[in-house]
Amino acid sequence: MKENLYNYILGIADNCLILGQRLGELCGHGPSLETDIGCTNIALDLLGQVRSYYQYAAQVEGAGKTEDDIAMLRPERGYFNTLLVEQPNTDFAYIMARQFLFDAYHYMFLQELKNSKDETLAAIANKSIKEVSYHLRFSTDWIIRLGDGTEESHERMQAAVNSLWTYTDELFHQTEADKVMISQGVGVETANLKEAYYGKVSEVLEKATLSVPESKYFQKGGKQGIHTEHMGYLLADMQYMQRAYPNMEW
Amino acid sequence: MRNKFKDIPYSSKSPSPLGKIDGALIPILAQVSDPEIPVLSILDMGVVRSAKIVNGEVLIKITPTYSGCPAMDVIADDIKLALKQAGFESKITLVLSPAWTTDWITEKGKQALENYGIAAPLEANADKEALLEGEKLVKCTNCGSKNTTLVSQFGSTACKALFKCEDCQEPFDYFKCLK
Numbered sequence: 001m002k003e004n005l006y007n008y009i010l011g012i013a014d015n016c017l018i019l020g021q022r023l024g025e026l027c028g029h030g031p032s033l034e035t036d037i038g039c040t041n042i043a044l045d046l047l048g049q050v051r052s053y054y055q056y057a058a059q060v061e062g063a064g065k066t067e068d069d070i071a072m073l074r075p076e077r078g079y080f081n082t083l084l085v086e087q088p089n090t091d092f093a094y095i096m097a098r099q100f101l102f103d104a105y106h107y108m109f110l111q112e113l114k115n116s117k118d119e120t121l122a123a124i125a126n127k128s129i130k131e132v133s134y135h136l137r138f139s140t141d142w143i144i145r146l147g148d149g150t151e152e153s154h155e156r157m158q159a160a161v162n163s164l165w166t167y168t169d170e171l172f173h174q175t176e177a178d179k180v181m182i183s184q185g186v187g188v189e190t191a192n193l194k195e196a197y198y199g200k201v202s203e204v205l206e207k208a209t210l211s212v213p214e215s216k217y218f219q220k221g222g223k224q225g226i227h228t229e230h231m232g233y234l235l236a237d238m239q240y241m242q243r244a245y246p247n248m249e250w
Numbered sequence: 251m252r253n254k255f256k257d258i259p260y261s262s263k264s265p266s267p268l269g270k271i272d273g274a275l276i277p278i279l280a281q282v283s284d285p286e287i288p289v290l291s292i293l294d295m296g297v298v299r300s301a302k303i304v305n306g307e308v309l310i311k312i313t314p315t316y317s318g319c320p321a322m323d324v325i326a327d328d329i330k331l332a333l334k335q336a337g338f339e340s341k342i343t344l345v346l347s348p349a350w351t352t353d354w355i356t357e358k359g360k361q362a363l364e365n366y367g368i369a370a371p372l373e374a375n376a377d378k379e380a381l382l383e384g385e386k387l388v389k390c391t392n393c394g395s396k397n398t399t400l401v402s403q404f405g406s407t408a409c410k411a412l413f414k415c416e417d418c419q420e421p422f423d424y425f426k427c428l429k
C-alpha cells in the first residue's frame with residue numbers, strides 16, 4: 001500500500017522535476033529575454049511543486065531520506081517521468097510544443113487530483129493548479145503565435161508537434177501503482193481525461209493553423225523507468241554535483 | 251476552499267483578513283517584508299496564516315505565494331530573526347492548504363504595491379484580456395493610463411507579469427492575480 005503511494009507520488013513529481021530541469025537549461029539561453037524569463041519561471045514553479053511532492057514521498061517512505069536524496073540520488077531506472085518531458089530542447093518550437101502537450105495534460109490532471117482522498121496530494125494540487133494555469137496560457141499562446149506566424153515558424157512548429165506526438169499517449173498510461181491508487185480514490189482516473197485532452201489540444205492546434213497528427217504509433221516506457229537515450233545525459237548533468245561532492249550544500 | 255476558512259474565528263486586530271494572529275506579535279511581524287518587494291509587509295501580503303505564543307515560544311504558520319518562490323526561505327529566516335530580537339524563540343511551519351491567493355493581500359498592501367510601481371492584482375482575467383487584445387484593464391503605475399499592453403506573462407519574478415504603457419512608454423510590473 002505504502003509502496004504504491006510512494007511510487008504514485010514519484011510518478012507525478014518526476015514529470016515536474018525532469019521538465020523543470022529541461023527548462024532550467026534555458027536559463028540565460030532563451031531566444032529572447034521574455035521567453036528566457038518565462039521558461040525559467042515555469043521551471044521554478046515546477047521545482048517548487050516537486051519539493052512538496054518529494055517531502056511527502058520521503059515522509060511516506062519513512063526511511064529518513066530528504067527531498068534532495070529523492071531528487072538527486074536515484075539511478076535512471078528509478079525515475080518514473082513520462083518520455084515526453086525528457087525530450088531535448090531541439091529548438092524553441094520543440095520547447096513550446098513539449099510544454100503545451102504537457103501543460104494541457106498537467107492542468108486537467110491537477111483539476112482531478114484536487115479531489116483526491118489523500119489530503120496532502122489534494123493540497124499540493126490546489127496550490128499547483130493556479131501556477132499551471134499560467135504555464136498553459138503561456139505555451140498555448142506560443143503554439144498559436146508560431147503556428148499562425150511565418151511560413152518558417154509554422155513549418156517548424158508543425159515538425160515539433162509531429163515529432164512529440166508519439167509521446168502523448170503515455171501520459172494516460174497506468175502503472176500498477178496508478179491502478180491501485182485510482183481504485184482507492186487517491187489517484188486520478190486518467191482514462192477519463194483522454195478525450196478532453198485530445199479535444200483541447202486539437203482545438204489549439206487548429207487555431208494555430210496546424211494539422212493534428214494522425215499517427216497512432218505511440219511510445220511508452222518512462223513510467224516504468226525505461227527511458228529514451230536523452231535521459232542519461234540529462235541526469236548526468238543534473239546529478240553531477242551531488243555525485244562528485246556527496247552531501248554538498250550551498 | 252475559502253468557505254471552509256470563514257468558520258475559523260480570527261483576531262479582529264489582525265490586518266490579514268484571513269490570518270489568526272496574536273495581537274502582541276503584529277508589530278514584530280509587520281517589520282518583516284518580502285525581500286523582493288520591500289514595501290510589502292508579510293502581514294499585508296497575507297502569507298502569515300496564524301501566529302500564537304505557546305509557553306513563551308511562537309508557533310507560526312506561513313503559506314507560500316508560489317511553490318517555487320525563493321523568497322519564502324528568506325522570509326522564514328527574517329521572521330525567526332525578528333522574533334528572536336523581540337525575545338522569542340519560534341517554530342515556523344509551511345502550510346499549503348488553503349492555497350494562498352492574491353485576495354489575501356490587504357488594501358493597504360495593494361496601495362503599497364501601486365506606490366512602489368507594481369500594478370496591484372485585478373480580477374483573474376485582467377492579463378488574459380490584455381493578451382487576447384480584449385478590454386484593457388491594467389493601469390500604468392507611472393501615468394495612470396489604461397492604454398497598456400502585456401509584454402510577457404512572466405516578469406522579473408514568478409508573481410509578476412511585464413506590461414508596457416502605450417501612452418508614456420514606461421514598462422512596469424503587474425502583480426498577477428492568483429486565485
Ligand SMILES: [Zn+2]
Nearest residue numbers: 390393415418
Ligand atoms: Zn503610462
